[in-house]
Amino acid sequence: MINKIVVGSEEWCALPQLGIPTIKARVDSGAKTSALHAVNITPFTKENEQWVRFEVHPLQANGKTTVSCEAKVVDRRNVKSSSGKSEKRYVVKSVISIAETTWEIEVTLTNRDSMGYRMLLGRQAMSGKLLVDPEMSFNLGEISPNLIEQYYKTHEKQSTGLKIGLLASNPDLYSNRRIIEAGQQHGxxxxxxxxxxCYIKLDGKKPEMHYRGGKLLNDFDAVIPRIRPSITFYGCALTRHFAAMGVYTLNTASAITQSRDKLHSLQMLINDGLPIPTTGFANSPLDTEDLIDMVGGAPLIVKLLEGTQGKGVVLAETKKAAESLINAFKSLKANILVQQFIKESNGKDIRIFVVDGKVVESMMRTAAPGEFRANIHMGGSAARIKITAEEKRIAIQAAKTLGLKVAGVDIIRGSNGPLLLEVNSSPGLEGIEGVSEKDIAGAMIEAVEKGVKKQKNK
Incomplete structure (x- = not known):
């Protein structure tokens, strides 16, 4: 025990045989096997033995830095991830170096884009070598950004493709980091x-987009808008202006505006024959009683038209509570929808991610105990789910109806079939990538590539 190295819950290590001088690893004694982030995994034969080529992006949130590796395959086995998904992975051996001590370990190769660390160090690799103090972090010391830059300066990929802007508010948000990273990985x-x-110059001959300090944003091939609801008007004005400058926008300003107006979007969806829960909308408090009866009485849902991500959504369990709630909102001159409560859904809904007219992934969201809304930001849970052909049809048609290339379509399962709740024009990636371990951000980048090519060929 005295000779063992004491490590924290995360440490820097090296995989010298793979040409990786440093990589941040999550130390997890709960996981049996170690895992390394790898993409473009390609098997090949070398001297009558099976080998594998792969690329590693060793730095989190950095798709430019790429290390090309080769290793002999020692096994191919099923591994269950933390999300419960079983995946068949290649297993290779490599020397690991921690605190000037080296030994050989086995690592599985998998895409860890949706994980917080590029490497997971499991208990098999630690056996006889390490002791874990979970209260510690970087017990063996940090590595400076300058040293990391020295290690990897020769491994940076030069951009050879498009110039793509991500129009958003928070660069540190998981979804935004993943989109930036996925674009870099695509070159x-x-x-x-x-x-x-941003601010704009309106000019019939030469419209311009300016950035703080006077910088001109005039050389983008495409822009991916991810606009907060609170700045929909301004964000859509910018998106519209980029389009006027000939820049391809993944979601158009008109599509985003339509999706943000809950009443307008529901009217468009039902006009296209898509099923929704019975919904009422009125202006006068004199109509409250009939409005409640219209949607089947209490319990019922009251939704603020401006609400998002479950905010401004209230369950009224009795008729009296519904009357009080509706009249209170109306006294504040707030626009609301009154909607049928689908009791048989049992606090569950389905988020279906649509990209460029195709369903790329879906998940079932379950409400936290005591909640009626299936919201993972409010303590709920999520799991991957296989949707029905009808649910798939509804999701694709909903995105098409609103003109969205990227959409998160929310569906609830009623006793008479699926019902469409809402269509989100800036759906988050963390939940869907976490449960599926799919590269959803990469699918968005591929849609941009396709859209730019189509626009240039017009």
Whole structure:
């Protein structure tokens, strides 16, 4: 025990045989096997033995830095991830170096884009070598950004593709980091454009987009808008202006605006024959009683038209509570929808992610105990689910109806079939990538590539 190295819950290590001078690892004694982030995994034969080529992006949130590796395959086995998904992975051996001590370990190769660390160090690799103090972090010391840059300066990929802007508010948000990273992995130059720092010049001959300090944003091939509800008007104005400058926008300003107006979007969806829970909308408090009866009485849902991500959504369990709630909102001159409560859903809904007219993934969200809304931001849970053909049809049609290339379509299962709740034009990636371990951000980048090519060929 005296000779063992004491490590924290995260440490820097090296995999010298794979050409990786440093990588941050999550130390997890609860996991049996170690895992390394790898993409473009390609098996091949070398001297009558099976080998594998792969690329590693060793730095989190950095798709430019790429290490190309080769290793002999020692096994291919089923591994269950933390999300419960079983995946068949290649297993290779490599020397690991921690605190000037080296030994050989086995690592499985998998895409860890949706995980917080590029490497997971499991208990098999620690046996006889390490002791874990979970209260510690970087017990063996940090590595400076300058040293990391020295290690990897020769491994940076030069951008050879498009120049793509991500128009959003928070560069540290998981979804935004993943989109930037995915674009870099596809060989594109990615730039974060903060909405609040943009301003525009309206000119019939030469419209311009300016950035704080006077910088001209005039050389983008495409822009991916991810606009907070609170700045929909301004964000859509910028998106519309980029389009006027000939820049391809993944979701158009008109599509985003339509999706944000809950009443308008529901009217468009039902006009296309899509099923929704019975919904009422009225202006006068004199109509409250009939409004409640219209949706089947209490319990019922009251929704603020401006609410998002479950905010401004209230369950009224009795008729008296519903009357009080509706009249209170109306006294504040707030626009609301009154909607049928689908009791048989049991606090569950389905988020279906649509990209470029195709369903790329779906998950079932379950409400936290005591909650009626299936919201993972409010203590709920999520799991991957296989949707029905009808649910798939509804999701694709809903995105098409609103003109969205990227959409998070929320569906609830009623006793008479699926019902459409809402269509989100800036759906989050963390939940869906976490449960599926799929590269959803990469699918968005591929949609941009396709859209730019189509626009240039017009």
């Amino acid at each position: 594109h130059e990615m730039e974060f454009i903060n909405i609040k720092d």
